[in-house]
Amino acid sequence: MADAGGSNAVSEPGSGDATHHWWRIIGLWVVLSAIADPLFYYLAGPHIPPGTMSNTADGAQFDFNILIVAALPVILAVWIYMAYAIINWRASRNGPEPVGGPKARSNIPIQATWIGFTTVLVLFLFGFGTYELVQPGGAGGGEGPSPIWTPASHSVLPIQVIGQQWKWTYRYPTYGGFETTDLVVPDNTAVAFHVTSLDVVHDFWVYQLGVKADANPGQDNVAFTTPQQLGSFVVRCDELCGLWHGAMFDYGKVVTPAQFQSWATTTERQLAANTKYLPPFAWTYTPDANGADGGYYPDNVDPYSPVLTYGAKQPGEPLPKT
């Protein structure tokens, strides 16, 4: 530790006669941390993004809050020490120049304490983060075509998210496979977003729902969430995807299950004239790479059956046991 004062070792930290400095610093740190952490958690925490509109958003908010609660004492430790050192061990105007010495090069107890403290903190964050990722339902991120972690609920509404330059469309396989530009999801229902793309890589980011999954052509990237508040949300592309990437956003909404049922059946009927021309539903589509135009073709599903491929005709029906 630096002999910042350089004045006869009367008060520098680490020396035997300066133990009171450390008790002051530690005391200040403990008191301020005990005040700052609950203040943050209970006052600011509920307002930390992405909010609580879904269970995954709620989980992300909780994670962010825990990370900040863990980080605040570290920040305070640095700031308090710096402030204390500046006030108590600064060079006086007419005093001697600060000089180095053994304490400027090494202070084993302090180094060991710091390394031990930060190691424990990092290991805790590693364990906490890992648990939060693997808990049932995951963290709202894309888990690829074969999710390791699925929602605790076994009734899941599948919604296919299709990215293309530059808009999102959504297919509802359990409602005849209609495709629409409107994203409507029911409250208190587990939703599986099957995210794919017809051209380049996009990224399906529903900030308020805590969902974010890459949309890769030829890939079925699954992300789960369960909405728990009614309202509207924004869907953005979060992967630079071309000229109007910035305009590739729209709005969706969470409605009651009854409203969703009404919307879905009405929309299915309204879009029937176009749905019959859509390709059979599939989890991925392969665009024709030969240049202009070209249809898209379902991969590996012939014919599509919501029951066989997903196991549920409507939200609320159980998935087949595996």
Next chain:
Amino acid sequence: MPKVGRLAVTIALLAAVAGGLAFAGVSLTSQPTTVDYTSLPGQPVNVTMETVGAYGHGIHQTWVSYMTRSPDGQWLHTTIWQVPAHTRVNVTIYQYDSGSPLRNQQIGMVQGTIGGVATLNGKTIRVINANAGNGVGHTFSMPSLGINVPLSGNNPNANLCSAAPCTTSSPHNIIKFSFISPGPGTYPWQCFVPCALGFLYGNGGPMQTVGWMDGFMKVVG
């Protein structure tokens, strides 16, 4: 190297850098002409465009493109137009290109127009089956307003127009639709058919360039 030589090299390098910067500046700031339809406030606006399979001029002769007709009847190579807010916009598109099945039939449906319809050669349409007939050549789509209109393709074996501006003596389809302009702002529009022949998945070149298959509608109060 003698002093004169070093000086010449230095000046040449500086000139090259300055030229590069000037070129980049001009390239980045230039954009196609804006066609102004705001001269008669309160009146419906009539926007006329055409689509051609190959522009036929300049360094991108083979690029597919939209063209816009100015109020005085001139065809301009631009996709930027300005209209008054909250005004009925009547759009007429002369479609001179061929078509094909759509990569995504979802854009084969007319959406966001007045009545949810368009007319194709005078006949009202709501949906085009892109897998039948000559398919769909292009779309006029403004996602922020929910507008999408498929433009039916022409017979690829016909003697299609190959250089803009095309005349109605070439095979064509006439698509008409209307919508109400929103409040002031800038609204991008585009073709959703990946129609850039020669580019991977048909999405490069003209599909990524304002003035070709992408444009802006500037709405002023």
